[in-house]
Amino acid sequence: MGTVTAVHTETPTGRSITISVPGWPGNVAGQHVDVRLSAPDGYQAVRSYSIASADSSETVQLAVDRLPDGEVSPYLVDELRPGDELEFRGPLGGWFVWRPTQTEPVQLIGGGSGIVPLVAMIRSHAASGSTARFKLLYSVRTAADAFFVDELAALEGENLEITWVYTRVAPEGWPTPAGRVNTEILRAATIPATDAPAVFVCGPTGFVESVANSLVELGHEPGRVKTERFGGA
Amino acid sequence: MLTHVDGNALAGPLSEIFRGDMTMAAGECRHCHDTTVLARAKVEMDDAGFAVRCCECAHVLFTVVRTAERTWIDLQGIVGLEFPPDA
Numbered sequence: 639m640g641t642v643t644a645v646h647t648e649t650p651t652g653r654s655i656t657i658s659v660p661g662w663p664g665n666v667a668g669q670h671v672d673v674r675l676s677a678p679d680g681y682q683a684v685r686s687y688s689i690a691s692a693d694s695s696e697t698v699q700l701a702v703d704r705l706p707d708g709e710v711s712p713y714l715v716d717e718l719r720p721g722d723e724l725e726f727r728g729p730l731g732g733w734f735v736w737r738p739t740q741t742e743p744v745q746l747i748g749g750g751s752g753i754v755p756l757v758a759m760i761r762s763h764a765a766s767g768s769t770a771r772f773k774l775l776y777s778v779r780t781a782a783d784a785f786f787v788d789e790l791a792a793l794e795g796e797n798l799e800i801t802w803v804y805t806r807v808a809p810e811g812w813p814t815p816a817g818r819v820n821t822e823i824l825r826a827a828t829i830p831a832t833d834a835p836a837v838f839v840c841g842p843t844g845f846v847e848s849v850a851n852s853l854v855e856l857g858h859e860p861g862r863v864k865t866e867r868f869g870g871a
Numbered sequence: 872m873l874t875h876v877d878g879n880a881l882a883g884p885l886s887e888i889f890r891g892d893m894t895m896a897a898g899e900c901r902h903c904h905d906t907t908v909l910a911r912a913k914v915e916m917d918d919a920g921f922a923v924r925c926c927e928c929a930h931v932l933f934t935v936v937r938t939a940e941r942t943w944i945d946l947q948g949i950v951g952l953e954f955p956p957d958a
Contacts, residue, residue, distance in 0.1 A: 670879070670880075670882070672884075683918065684884075686876070686880045727886075731879045732882075732894060733895060864910075865911075866877055867875060867876050
């Protein structure tokens with residue numbers, strides 16, 4: 639159980655939520671929590687949300703995108719207020735994680751709110767002073783749909799390269815037209831399989847499947863391409 | 872509503888049944904004998920339970936169905952589970 643301390647609008651349909659959790663044991667970047675909402679009639683719904691934070695404080699940050707027919711996300715995005723209590727369990731999951739002790743190059747590929755666990759890895763990478771090469775490819779519908787824009791811009795540099803892909807509308811003057819991530823984009827803008835990177839892909843199911851298939855086509859070992867689908871189209 | 876997710880999402884629900892992080896346990900598929908961590912499985916999930924499919928051949932490894940009276944686990948598609956020593 640935690641108490642919401644802050645909410646911040648990230649995109650027209652998404653926001654980040656900061657929760658104070660006394661006794662939080664800390665989490666590894668990439669882990670998630672299961673949030674449980676209970677209706678007065680006893681009906682319960684549980685959904686998994688990635689953790690954006692990865693530090694040793696007793697504060698947990700989530701970021702959530704509202705799904706049009708969702709049962710939990712509309713409440714989290716539209717209704718939840720500072721002071722509200724939220725029931726959840728975690729941190730959960732030991733597979734889709736990055737630890738600062740890892741030294742191999744890392745390729746992160748996120749679609750929409752799939753950036754959340756990747757931001758945790760980027761924060762953990764920066765905070766630990768890791769010199770592992772990090773590269774992010776972030777696919778969003780339009781510039782307004784990107785989460786954590788200012789923070790990503792601030793962290794971009796020698797240790798973090800960022801490639802933006804706009805799938806619906808590209809910003810004015812952008813060198814390439816809007817379009818989905820495909821094998822050619824991945825070939826041009828991601829760390830090649832010959833460098834044996836750890837690869838993390840997170841986003842809607844269709845996005846993750848298409849990207850993961852392309853990566854295997856490009857020679858990446860399926861077992862080194864870690865994926866986290868969060869449902870939807 | 873049925874959602875398609877990865878085995879990662881099983882960490883919470885399986886912690887209600889088993890001890891440790893089950894997503895790091897490797898399951899052997901009875902159909903194709905591929906053996907890999909449950910985190911990589913393909914999962915179809917709704918509020919009644921979930922079906923866990925092999926990431927290689929898509930055959931069902933196991934299913935979990937929850938009702939008010941009981942939880943039923945069908946393990947027919949899985950030969951066994953292998954745990955890392957620290958699980």
